Amino acid sequence: MVDYPKPPFPQPPIPYPGRSGEMNPKPDHGEDSYRGSGKLTGKVALITGGDSGIGRAVAIAYAREGADIALSYLDEHDDAKDTAAWVERAGRRVVLLPGDVADHRHCASLVEKTVAEFGRLDIVVNNAAFQKLADTLEDIEIADWDRHYAVNVHAMFYILKAASPHLKPGASIINTSSVNAKNPVEQQLAYSSTKAAIANMTTNLAKTLGPRGIRANAVLPGPIWTPLIPATMYTEQVETFGSKTPLGRPGQPAELAGAYVLLASDEGSYMSGAMIAVTGGMVTI
DSSP states (O other): OOOOOOOOOOOOOOOOOGGGGGSOOOOOTTTTOOOOOSTTTEEEEEEEEEESHHHHHHHHHHHHOOOEEEEEESSSHHHHHHHHHHHHHOOOEEEEEEEEETTTHHHHHHOOOOOOOOOOOOOOOOOOOOOOOOSSGGGGGGHHHHHHHIIIIHHHHHHHHHHHEEEEEEETTEEEEEEEGTTGGGGGGGHHHHHHHHHHHHHHHHHHGGTTTTTTEEEEEESSSTTHHHHHHHHHHTTTTTSSSSTOBBBBBGHHHHHHHHHSSSTTOOOOOOOOEEEEEEOOO
């Protein structure tokens, strides 16, 4: 068992959307620990928000399980290149696809470029997210509310609408929801509500796409140590981040990779509509 760091963390604020290299302590994405066993051999995965955090951990794990990767990200080019290097070290192909998933045209192009590059699409991981805190209802700017839904919810619909014609029986959709879907946080009204929407949409997708042999599931992370945390949360929250979980620390991105691999692989062939909570013991009921 890895002895992961516990708060307090000496982490200053960093500019949004955050870069991995600016984090202290450094997050673990499984660079030195994840061992693949061919669970995704021959498959192609499109991962949004794939430059860092959970997305990077998933990309590394998928590549080591045998998948080629289409990596979608906003504009964090250095982080994306680092993630791509790990994919290539695993002997897999990767294509970098920068741009804003709030734009439906870009979402459609993500799918088109993935299929053009690899000839197929088997796994869609909707992981990109926007978060901005607000102390009161009045403090939530309308533009920020709209941005939450554009990135977290609308983009998922845009991508899946474009991907649907390319998904064959056995394909897997994995959406990153959050423990906030069940236990909303006061300063994250907009963010928490989008994560509840993602969970609801996932359940509906499982029903809608099940007859085609396509599975849809969600992962509900608890507090995970990613660049989004110091880039969007208050300094005092970052310092003690994850300390209130039963394990007394935040999770590392690498600790979610196994859930995403299971849901993408044939070992999860009867899992659809599932909500897998990875929360360090936080209750999600």
